[in-house]
Amino acid sequence: MSPDEILSPREIEIASAYAQGDTYQAIAERxxxxxxxxRTHLATIYRKLEVSSKLELHARLSGAPPDAGMQTDHAAVISELALSLEEALRREQALAEVLRIISRSQGEIDAVMSAIxxxxxxxxxxxFGILFDHHGERRFAATHSRGIPDPxxxxxxxxxxFAVSPRTGLGRLATGxxxxxxxxxxAEELFQTDDPLRHATAILGGARSFVAIPMMSGDQLAGAFTIYRQSVRPFSAQATALAQxxxxxxVIALDNARMVSALRSDTRPP
Known part of the structure; x- marks a missing residue:
């Protein structure tokens, strides 16, 4: 049977986009x-099409027959392992690309932070995600963001x-x-109060699950790296480690930008 006969129209759309190189995020936004x-759709697609890699997926969508060696009763396990391997490789490639971007940034911090x-x-x-600068005494300012809702x-x-309450996520991060x-x-009691940051996060941003990572410069808090999901799906230890x-x-990118700025100031003619 052809993929069109096996997969739903939505699954075909997702499979085609992923096989052509789109990320989970890009497909989700579209x-x-x-x-x-x-990811859930892709696990089902891999199992239905009896493939174990993105290359095999691309081949099946292009008309190649399924791999006769894949046993149907093992298909779910194989599809999960295949996606996990691809995600691990994608993480390594992403981190390598981040390092490359930082090394070639020449102090252009906006582009670097957008990429990170x-x-x-x-x-x-x-x-969506936000990078906050810390200005001491639980005061923060959002300096860079990606995917954030306009309101x-x-x-x-x-x-x-702005100053944050010690009960907010940023407040707890600043304290500890x-x-x-x-x-x-x-779900937290803070949401039932008139706390402005929590109201803005939940109502204007539509955020539900949230993780904030402290950005430390030596022993000083430089800021917070925050990412948000608009559904109740807590961040796992693996996702938190990635965010860290x-x-x-x-922090490295910001320090590099400051050094480049300082060098440029030193070399300017009086």
Whole structure:
């Protein structure tokens, strides 16, 4: 049977996009679904088409017959292992690309941070992300973002540097300098109060699950690397570790930008 006879129209659309190189995030944005839903569809697609790699998927969609060696009763396990391997390779490629971008940035921090946030959202299956600078005494300012809903971005722009409650995610991060992983921002008691940041995050941003990673410069809190899902799907330890890696790279990028800026200032004619 051909793929068109085996897969639903939505599965065909997702399979074709993935085989052509689109990421979970790109497919999710185009179809208006969560990145995790894309992955669930792909696991089903791999099992139905009896493939174990993106190359095999591309071949099957192009008319190649299924691999006669794949046993149907093992198909679900094989499809899961195949996707997990591809995701591991994608993580390695993304981190290598981030390092390449940082090394060639010449201090162009906006482009670098946009790329870092983009990779983080894709690999952590999140809808949007924000990098906050810390200005001391639980005061933050959103300096870079990716995928953020317009109403939330407008609110952050209007606030500029703002103080946060110690009960918010950013407030807890500023106090303890540790990762803050919130199952559902609407489920916490804080959401029932008039806290402006929690209201903006949940209502204007539509966020539900949230993780904030401290960005440390030595022993000083430099900022927070935050990513958000618009459904209740807590971040796993693996996703949090990935976010920590991207937060660490963000600190490196910011330090590099400051050094480049300082060197340019020193070389300017008096």
């Amino acid at each position: 179809l208006g679904i969560a990145p995790s839903t894309v 946030l983009g990779f983080a959202l894709d690999l952590c299956e999140a809808e 939330f971005r407008d609110w952050l722009d209007a606030e500029g540097i 300098h540790g990762v803050v992983n919130i199952y559902d921002v609407r 890696t991207f937060a660490d790279q963000s």
